[in-house]
Amino acid sequence: MRIWTVANQKGGVGKTTTTLALGGRLVMRGFRVLLLDLDPHASMTQSLGIPAEPPPQGILELFDEPPLGILDVMRDTPMAGLHLVAGQAGLATLERRAGTRPGLGRALGRALEQVADRYDYALLDCPPTLGLLMVNALAAADRLVVPTQTEPLAQFGLQGIARTASMVSRSRSRGLPMSILPTLYDRRTRIAQDTLTEMRARFEGSVWNDAIPVDTRLREISQLLGPDPGENGPRGLLAYSRALDWLLACDHLGEAVG
Ligand code: ADP
Ligand code: MG
Helix, strand or coil: CEEEEECCCCCCCCHHHHHHHHHHHHHHCCCCEEEEECCCCCHHHHHCCCCCCCCCCCHHHHCCCCCCCHHHHEEECCCCCEEEECCCHHHHHHHHHHCCCCCHHHHHHHHHHCCCCCCCEEEEECCCCCCHHHHHHHHHCCEEEEEEECCCCHHHHHHHHHHHHHHHHHCCCCCCCEEEEEECECCCCHHHHHHHHHHHHHCCCCECCCCCECCHHHHCHHHHCCCCCCCCCCHHHHHHHHHHHHHHHHHHHHHHCC
């Protein structure tokens, strides 16, 4: 099982959309996929039709003492082959409740080990804040996927997550490859083009050479989990399909060159 953590230290940049779109594309290609919603806003969970009230079982229970097994808290989604560990509002206070209990930084990684032979990919949708949940998600990750808007202010969030990633990367033996996906790209605006150029210069080699366009159809869950569209289908979804090709190639190359 490969673990991809989708994160950025900024909200509204397309993290949840990216997680769902990549999850949907992977399942369409025959992979078994588990989604984890680490965001207290639980928008991925709600998009998948699981109401916030009463709070579903999910990520929180993986941090209980003792934790529930991940198999006991995961659930089906509207798409066959795509499963979910739900996010809950209670995740917002996890930090405080958990205090300094030792070993908690690896709770998620340990939970995922229990299902390593059942899934091909685990995709982790992160909150925008650097805390216990993001630390867990980065510690468990084989790859960090960073969706980012192509506007000047988005650069701060990107620099933040890049710094965090390089810290994590230094603290472990296997490194942490980072793949930056420009999203919500409006190619008609000069500022978006300039920001993208600057981003590619600054993070050379880590930025996808394409971008996910602004496409309102990406706001519909039925599109995100639908089949790969034909040439006249939603441009956004086609772009995600190409983005997935790139990520798979990055993984493959990374493995090939050791
Ligand atoms: P995050 O998880 O980073 O907060 P979301 O994925 O929830 O970001 O996206 C924020 C909002 O933008 C959502 O309403 C989502 O539907 C919308 N959105 C995301 N990507 C696109 C896109 N490429 N085109 C149009 N709307 C998008
Ligand atoms: Mg989100």
